[in-house]
Amino acid sequence: MAALGLVSYSGLLLAALLRGEAGVYLGLLVALVGTLFSIYLTYLEVFVIHAICEWCVASAALMVGALICAAVGVWRLAEEGQAIRERSRPTFAGAWRPGCSRASWRACSLSPSESRRWTGQ
Numbered sequence: 001m002a003a004l005g006l007v008s009y010s011g012l013l014l015a016a017l018l019r020g021e022a023g024v025y026l027g028l029l030v031a032l033v034g035t036l037f038s039i040y041l042t043y044l045e046v047f048v049i050h051a052i053c054e055w056c057v058a059s060a061a062l063m064v065g066a067l068i069c070a071a072v073g074v075w076r077l078a079e080e081g082q083a084i085r086e087r088s089r090p091t092f093a094g095a096w097r098p099g100c101s102r103a104s105w106r107a108c109s110l111s112p113s114e115s116r117r118w119t120g121q
Contacts, residue, residue, distance in 0.1 A: 001041075005059060008034040012066055024073045031067040038063045 008030055015027030038060035045052055 004037070008037075008063070015070075021077060024070070024077050027066070028070040028074050031063060031070045034063040035060075035067045 011030035012027060012034075015023050015030060017023070018026060038056075041056060042060055045056060
């Protein structure tokens with residue numbers, strides 16, 4: 001069991017050192033597998049062995065914490081990707097854009113000079 005723990009914590013360290021999507025997704029994978037395995041080992045402790053190991057509980061808590069942090073990282077990465085897609089979406093004159101009310105779509109889709117001319121400002 002110690003070797004498996006060493007491999008999983010080494011994987012988390014590697015994921016933390018990697019930049020970008022690869023590190024985030026590797027961290028999520030390692031933390032998810034580690035958490036599921038920790039749940040299995042905790043089941044064995046409680047219902048089969050009938051003994052609790054403090055080091056095992058601490059390791060399980062660290063894996064759950066790593067899973068939460070990795071999930072937050074994936075969530076932020078998804079939000080960042082959504083923001084990039086929103087900013088890079090082309091707008092066309094007369095086209096309605098999200099964030100503009102349907103009543104003011106014309107002024108929202110025009111350039112500033114066209115908008116001033118259209119609204120009389």
